[in-house]
Amino acid sequence: MLSRLQAISVKVTDPFVSLSLVQASRSLQTSSQRLAPVPPLPDHGGKVRHGLIPEELFEFLYPKTGVTGPYMLGTGLIVYLLSKELYVINHETIYAICIGTIIVYGVKKYGATVAAFIDSINEEKVAKAQAAKDSHISFLTEAIENEKKEQWRVEGRGMLFDAKRNNVAMLLETNYRERQHMVTNEVKRRLDYQIALQHLNRRLQQEHMINWVEKNVISSITPQQEKESIAKCIADLKVLAKTTQAKAAA
């Protein structure tokens, strides 16, 4: 409203008049100059008695005239208007009574239902917004829980790595030992071969020597020696036969 006043005052050529206009209206503004946040509306309207007369009138008259004061005032007013013929009873009065009855009856009978229906329209709006908010909150809570689970899973990752590490170490160890075995076996094979070779050499040498010695001995045996040895053998045999015979006879 102030901006509108200023816009109007721009058209006024005299700057003093426009300034004084703005300043003059400032004193009429009683509420605090604040646009946001909008102050909350009261939940219920002002209290009324008999649907028409505000409760403030009854409270105003109570100290001086008590409870029946306003009713006496109303009755007195109506009687005054009627008696002085300030209000004339005519056909409209009858109609007024008629339509008044209809309106009061309608409000009394259907008032609560209509009010509940209108409140339900507003409540549906609030419920929709609340449902959206709730679903979002539940979605976020689920996301938090999932995140926590993932963090817990990450803790177990260390154990997994340890196990894998052990696995790999075992494989390496096994591989190393296998290779060591292989190396030992190969070396033993080569050494065995060398030993066998040496044995073979020895045997061959021995056999060769034996053969040579035999050959030499056999070639060195003269026929004379041969006859003598044979005669000796026969003599020995005869002796032996005699002894055995003797033993047998004894």
Next chain:
Amino acid sequence: MTLSLFDQFLSPVVCWIPLMAIAITLPWILFPSPTTRWLNNRSLTSQNWFLSQATSQIFLPINPPGHKWALLLSSLLIFLATMNTAGLLPYTFTPTSQLSINMGLAGALWMGVVILGMRTQPTHSLGHLLPEGAPALLTPILVIIETISLFIRPIALGVRLTANLTAGHLLIQLTSTATLAMLTIMPVTAIFTGILLFLLALLEAAVALIQAYVFVLLLSLYLQENV
């Protein structure tokens, strides 16, 4: 002061100051503009609910180009309904019981719809002068009859509303005069007339809303033909 039967139909004047402007702008005061709040009080919520329901109902059969008329027709509905129902209260003046106002509304709006139709799709608009499925022999007569019916529409619209409201108000006046007159002489008959007055008042309440709806509905139908 004693009222004659036709005092209620006179333009309201107080000390020669005409109050017609106040009488016509009453609906504007009773229906506040939309607020910046998300949840409104009961009266505003009910007004908005009613208006949205009524507008969607009226504009359901109209194709999209006709939806430009939504603001005009919905505000017209509220205007007429408020004025009619406010006229039910005693000692009030009902502007819609005056032929001048109703003919002004009906004539202007009807002419707007017809001119719109003739300008945007003249063939289609003129085609309405011959209803479908009519035998070929009757064509000339039918065209004349349909033209007459087309030009009677604004008169019918205006006079329908005026006649309904004026007749209703007059009946109420007569019945209540009869009740008052017989109250002292023949009370029992007065009671019967009083019951008649009750029923009449109920009927008038219904008529007030129905006539406003019919006015807007017929205009929407003419719009449907022409848009």
